[in-house]
Amino acid sequence: MHMADALISPAVGGTMWAVTAGLTAYSAKKIGADLNERIVPLMGVLGAFVFAAQMINFTIPATGSSGHLGGGMILAMLLGPHAAFLTMASVLAVQALFFADGGLLALGCNIFNLGFFPCFVAYPFLCRRIVGANPSAGRILAGAMLSSIVALQLGAFAVVLETVASGISELPFTTFALLMQPIHLAIGVVEGLVTAAVITFVWSARPEVLHVAPGREAGRLPMKKVLVGLVAIAVLTGGVLSWFASTHPDGLEWSMLRTAGTEELSGHGSAAHAALAGIQEKIALLPDYGFRATPGGSGAGSREGESWPDINAGRSVAGIVGGGLTLLLAGVVGIVLRRAGQAGRSRPTPER
Amino acid sequence: MSHHIVELKNLEFAYADGTPALRGVSFRIVHGESVGLVGANGAGKSTLLLHLNGCLFPVGGTVQVGDYPLTRKNVDDVRRRVGMVFQDPDDQLFMPRVFDDVAFGPLNLGLPRDEVESRVHGALRQVGADHLAERPPYKISGGEKRAAAIATVLSMSPDILVMDEPSSGLDPLSRRQLIELLRRFRHTKIIATHDLDLVLDVCERTIVLNGGRVAADGPTAEIFRDEALLMANHLEKPLRMQPLAGC
Amino acid sequence: MSGAGQALGSLNGLDGLGRADAPALRVDPRAMIVTTFLFIAVVSSFDKYDLLGLLPLVLYPVSLMALGRVSFRRIARRLLVASPFAVMIGIFNPVFDGRIIAELGPLAVSGGWISFASILVKFLLTVSAALLLVEICGFDAVCFGLGKMGVPRVLVSQLLFLKRYIHVAADEAARMVRAHALRSFRRRGMSFRVFGSLCGQLLLRSLDRAQRIYNAMISRGFSGRIHLLRERSVRGGDILFASLWIGFFLLVRLYNIPLWIGTLVLGSLA
Structure with missing residues (x-):
């Protein structure tokens, strides 16, 4: 359930990045304040553990298919919410950077979906209360199961919301939700069982590990403040970004034009822009496709979005030819650069 | 040179679950001595070592390193004098590059940058690992890891070197190189190991631990000749001292 | 669910990534991080039907692969x-979006297929950019860069630690x-x-290792703060690198270059 860059809009991705950055800063501060330096290597090694454990597949009972561990709940139970969140963030970042799971723009979404819900919702409000100060196998099972299911349901729902809000996938909200929630109910049950099995094993061998986490303080978390802060960040960034995006379908382009075109025609930006527009006119390749801020047009015309749907066979052909040539050109540039680099490298070798 | 002394008096330790690990260990090691610490698995060697730089604190008895008795207050002074090389170099080399690992201690001491760099290169040169500085620790061989791990404590210029199983997992050549290296060091050395041949080569004194107590303490050659003692402590004569059979 | 879970073999992806030894392309990680993020933002800001306008951005990963001597196969795999x-997720687009928006002689192309194709192209671009960030700078350098960026x-x-x-x-x-x-x-x-006990066993070992x-x-004086000796200042070249690419991204974002080329070529042929 990793979100992918290709499916989210910059507005959604940016918003979730801002929220995740806020959570990260908060968690880092919290850990720094705890002054428990023991946690530094523990987080690192447990992150690596989650990675390794995810590589072991097991058979899901009664289905014959196989699954693997998610790990968010285990981390929360061993490390407490703040350290677990950072550890999960690091695991997801490494997955995005090395294994192409998700992507960098979607990383904010992924850390939120897979880190925030288990660490800051399911663990403090369910797992910790159920397991309590005197764990037993039954309590661990109940706590792990319930909180895994809840965390994954929330996470899956967040995926749906983020995808739909991005508007890149055509999947309607209800269809997507009906697809995601039941699948993640099943995944949640499995995750709960695995989490319980692993935690019970460790707890019976070494009961003290469940108290390694500075989790006892989690109850004193000023959760309300944190939530209010997060909502504020989300609303603010989301609002600004989607305002950019919605006042004009192309937020970035729009903001460029705003600074260059409409905002006082005397600015230096507008001079550059007028020059660009002039070049465009001189070349006069595609009048109907002209840069929109030609005097009078002032950002009103639009290039794609609305204009794409007009069927224009001539333009389609031009598009295909141009597209092919562009790719060819990129390929040639690549080959030339590589050749040049190799030539540059092979020269100094004999001198060594 | 009182500050090179290591003195244990009636050291006792028990783990959190109540299992006693050390039951009154006493010995005194003076400047420049090389001491082998031998004994069966579970005799308490590693636990004892962890007391020498305050990774563990005694439940009973005292540990004195140089002028400092080991207490939570002066544990930093003790750690600065005792360089501890752990058994698994993967635990000791936790930074991105060997350089960073060797610089880790000096940087924690708050030394200036130039000093740190010269110490790092000095330490790496001493173990013959200057070329490893830029390599990530998971990409070097077992022998190189061991050398790098030793460099990480040398860079702090300790007076006393403490090593846990330094020769484990090394191929014969790397082991031989390690022994040569250890013989060159002038530091006070305490080496816990099952490798009795290494003890024979490096240490003039040997302490035998058994069940958390000192079973014997004396010149290495004498102890290794006492077959009854060795047998009682799950040890056997170093290969070099065994009569050649079947030749 | 996760590409990382596929096989232990995929761990090989981590090898050679901390290539501190003589990277082919020396760029400050901060410049690279900024460029990568802007690239991804620009890519994902394209309208879902604007497949064509997206294409020139292929130049970025292609030339980075060439300049950084990163093998194409490594990334592709x-x-x-x-x-x-x-x-x-993308495959649903042709199902739900059947409006015809382009015609090629007898061939009518629906919006869904175009947007599906643009999802795939966006996927290729953004993910390869992320992989290339690490391939070129090395993971450690990226981390240090992030640290310097706050x-x-x-x-x-x-x-x-995780990577180690x-x-x-x-x-x-x-x-x-x-x-x-x-x-x-x-x-x-x-x-x-x-699985439960195997994983639990693995977890116990991890806990022990963390303790060791x-x-x-602490034996070497650790007291909660890890110091690192690594200074690298941003040089003019780094700023040039970032600004040239960012300029290129914006150019591509503002002008539909393929269409321009296509029309030019067709025009000169006519």
Whole structure:
């Protein structure tokens, strides 16, 4: 359930990045304040553990298919919410950077979906209360199961919301939700069982590990403040970004034009822009496709979005030819650069 | 040179679950001595070592390193004098590059940058690992890891070197190189190991631990000749001292 | 669910990534991080039907691969492993969006197919950009760069620790799985209960290792803060690198270059 860059809009991705950055800063501060330096290597090694454990597949009972561990709940139970969140963030970042799971723009979404819900919702409000100060196998099972299911349901729902809000996938909200929630109910049950099995094993061998986490303080978390802060960040960034995006379908382009075109025609930006527009006119390749801020047009015309749907066979052909040539050109540039680099490298070798 | 002394008096330790690990260990090691610490698995060697730089604190008895008795207050002074090389170099080399690992201690001491760099290169040169500085620790061989791990404590210029199983997992050549290296060091050395041949080569004194107590303490050659003692402590004569059979 | 879970073999993806030794393209990680993020933002800001305008951006990963001497196959293999989610979700677009928006002689192309194709292209571009960031700078350098850009120290050291011990943990896991496989004969896969104790065992070892590392750290004076000696200042070249690329991204974003080329070529042919 990793979100992918290709499916989210910059507005959604940016918003979730801002929220995740806020959570990260908060968690880092919290850990720094705890002054428990023991946690530094523990987080690192447990992150690596989650990675390794995810590589072991097991058979899901009664289905014959196989699954693997998610790990968010285990981390929360061993490390407490703040350290677990950072550890999960690091695991997801490494997955995005090395294994192409998700992507960098979607990383904010992924850390939120897979880190925030288990660490800051399911663990403090369910797992910790159920397991309590005197764990037993039954309590661990109940706590792990319930909180895994809840965390994954929330996470899956967040995926749906983020995808739909991005508007890149055509999947309607209800269809997507009906697809995601039941699948993640099943995944949640499995995750709960695995989490319980692993935690019970460790707890019976070494009961003290469940108290390694500075989790006892989690109850004193000023959760309300944190939530209010997060909502504020989300609303603010989301609002600004989607305002950019919605006042004009192309937020970035729009903001460029705003600074260059409409905002006082005397600015230096507008001079550059007028020059660009002039070049465009001189070349006069595609009048109907002209840069929109030609005097009078002032950002009103639009290039794609609305204009794409007009069927224009001539333009389609031009598009295909141009597209092919562009790719060819990129390929040639690549080959030339590589050749040049190799030539540059092979020269100094004999001198060594 | 009182500050090179290591003195244990009636050291006792028990783990959190109540299992006693050390039951009154006493010995005194003076400047420049090389001491082998031998004994069966579970005799308490590693636990004892962890007391020498305050990774563990005694439940009973005292540990004195140089002028400092080991207490939570002066544990930093003790750690600065005792360089501890752990058994698994993967635990000791936790930074991105060997350089960073060797610089880790000096940087924690708050030394200036130039000093740190010269110490790092000095330490790496001493173990013959200057070329490893830029390599990530998971990409070097077992022998190189061991050398790098030793460099990480040398860079702090300790007076006393403490090593846990330094020769484990090394191929014969790397082991031989390690022994040569250890013989060159002038530091006070305490080496816990099952490798009795290494003890024979490096240490003039040997302490035998058994069940958390000192079973014997004396010149290495004498102890290794006492077959009854060795047998009682799950040890056997170093290969070099065994009569050649079947030749 | 996760490309990382596919096989232990995929860990090989981590090898050679901390290529501190003579990277082919010397760019300050900060310049690279900024460029990468802007690239991804620009890519994802394209309208879902604007497949064509997106194409010139291919130049970025292609020339980075060439300049950084990163093998194409390396990147492609990992892209392939990671693609299922984007494909799975994207494939619904042709189903739900059947409006015809382009005609090629007898061939009518629906908006859904165009947007599906643009999802795939976006996927290829963004993910390869992320992979290339690490391929070119090396993971450690990226972490240091992030630290200098204000990412909390705890997270930076966490990332470094994680990367350091992934191999160690994966080796331990692999040994345990092998030991299990050797004794389970024909029964394939691992039962749930076995997994629980195997994983628990792995976790115990990890906890022990954390304790030993901690011992090694405090033995060398660690007191909660990891210091690093690594200074690299941003040079003019780095700024030039970033600004040239960012300029290019904006150019591509503002002008539909392929259409321009196509019309030019067709015009001159006519």
